[in-house]
Amino acid sequence: MIRMQLRYSFRLYPSVGQRMALARAFGCARVVYNDALRARETARSEGLPFPKTGDLSKALITEAKSTPERAWLGEVSAVVLQQSLRDLDTAYRNFFDGLKGKRPRMGAPRYKSKRDTRQSVRFTANARWSITPGQKLRLPKIGDVKVKWSRSLPSTPSTVTVVKDAAGRYFASFVVETGPEEVLPQVAPEVGIDLGLGHFAVLSDGTKIDSPRFLRRAEKRLKKAQRSLSRKEKGSKNRDKARIRVARAHARVADARREFHHQLSTQLIRDNQAVAVEDLAVKGLARTRLAKSVHDAGWSAFVSMLEYKAARYGRTFVKIGRFEPTSRVCSVCGVKDGPKPLHIREWTCQACGAVLDRDINAAVNVAKAAGLAASACGAQVRPGLVPAPRGEAGTHSTPQPSTAR
Numbered sequence: 337m338i339r340m341q342l343r344y345s346f347r348l349y350p351s352v353g354q355r356m357a358l359a360r361a362f363g364c365a366r367v368v369y370n371d372a373l374r375a376r377e378t379a380r381s382e383g384l385p386f387p388k389t390g391d392l393s394k395a396l397i398t399e400a401k402s403t404p405e406r407a408w409l410g411e412v413s414a415v416v417l418q419q420s421l422r423d424l425d426t427a428y429r430n431f432f433d434g435l436k437g438k439r440p441r442m443g444a445p446r447y448k449s450k451r452d453t454r455q456s457v458r459f460t461a462n463a464r465w466s467i468t469p470g471q472k473l474r475l476p477k478i479g480d481v482k483v484k485w486s487r488s489l490p491s492t493p494s495t496v497t498v499v500k501d502a503a504g505r506y507f508a509s510f511v512v513e514t515g516p517e518e519v520l521p522q523v524a525p526e527v528g529i530d531l532g533l534g535h536f537a538v539l540s541d542g543t544k545i546d547s548p549r550f551l552r553r554a555e556k557r558l559k560k561a562q563r564s565l566s567r568k569e570k571g572s573k574n575r576d577k578a579r580i581r582v583a584r585a586h587a588r589v590a591d592a593r594r595e596f597h598h599q600l601s602t603q604l605i606r607d608n609q610a611v612a613v614e615d616l617a618v619k620g621l622a623r624t625r626l627a628k629s630v631h632d633a634g635w636s637a638f639v640s641m642l643e644y645k646a647a648r649y650g651r652t653f654v655k656i657g658r659f660e661p662t663s664r665v666c667s668v669c670g671v672k673d674g675p676k677p678l679h680i681r682e683w684t685c686q687a688c689g690a691v692l693d694r695d696i697n698a699a700v701n702v703a704k705a706a707g708l709a710a711s712a713c714g715a716q717v718r719p720g721l722v723p724a725p726r727g728e729a730g731t732h733s734t735p736q737p738s739t740a741r
């Protein structure tokens with residue numbers, strides 16, 4: 337059993353006063369970060385040694401608080417300011433490691449701006465933050481902030497990062513270590529999953545899963561907001577307002593989609609001992625004109641959730657390469673004869689006569705390729721007793737324009 341780190345984010349609803357206190361904390365953390373960056377860049381340009389973090393902490397936090405220009409640093413938790421210096425250290429370390437080829441190259445640390453779309457502060461264990469008996473998040477010098485606990489935390493985290501995003505929403509983000517105590521009791525079912533465009537997912541047991549209504553509604557609102565933005569005159573006040581509406585709608589779609597992926601992946605992992613999916617890199621759709629809808633469907637995010645949840649709950653996760661095109665092989669007799677154009681939803685196997693549902697057939701093939709116990713019965717609309725005569729089957733010898741719903 338592997339230990340892993342998982343990030344949990346929850347929406348925060350700070351009061352007006354708490355929002356002001358958070359704005360101060362974001363501002364102070366940013367000032368300390370920028371002061372430290374300036375001190376180091378100045379030292380570098382003057383050929384002086386790289387200032388140590390301890391010295392910077394003393395000069396830019398402890399001593400600065402007693403000067404009239406920086407006295408307001410005393411209004412926020414000192415731990416938040418210390419953490420800001422540590423974040424700058426990390427940014428430098430990553431930059432230098434990149435130069436040495438130890439990790440992908442990245443830019444030198446940059447000054448933070450009030451206008452950055454994402455603002456954040458980090459509270460470590462030293463800051464003595466806590467979760468109150470009333471389930472609020474108690475932050476030093478901020479107060480008890482209301483949290484929407486959409487999932488339960490598997491263990492108590494030591495650090496919380498408070499984030500304000502481009503849409504003006506607040507989140508508490510926790511990194512939690514998970515362990516083997518979460519392994520679920522064994523169950524019998526094993527399932528292959530076909531990720532598609534008609535339905536979000538189709539299972540080898542015949543279940544078809546669509547995106548939920550709350551996600552489709554959020555997507556509709558986003559489209560409307562985008563249309564309205566494109567009609568607004570450049571540089572106008574109304575355009576600014578419309579841009580904020582688009583950012584909010586975007587955030588809502590992303591949230592709704594993540595929520596749906598979490599719910600579905602948790603359910604699939606709970607209900608099945610093993611799950612198999614096709615490797616998306618070989619699914620081959622991403623390079624076609626369907627790329628956008630593939631991207632929107634967010635498959636890769638969903639598949640990575642399945643993968644880590646399987647590891648966490650002691651289930652088997654299999655990603656299969658595409659040895660055979662799953663939608664074209666008959667899951668009953670194994671003959672490669674199936675349909676190519678996407679509008680063919682049901683087809684008759686020329687070899688054994690089984691009438692197959694395109695998507696379920698693909699899911700059964702995924703399960704079989706992964707070596708899972710999957711029955712082909714689910715894929716059959718009608719069992720094939722009499723082979724269909726040529727010409728009446730759902731296959732086309734000439735290519736047809738593909739259509740995606």
Ligand SMILES: [Zn+2]
Pocket residue numbers: 666667668669670671685686687688689690
């Ligand atoms: Zn067949």
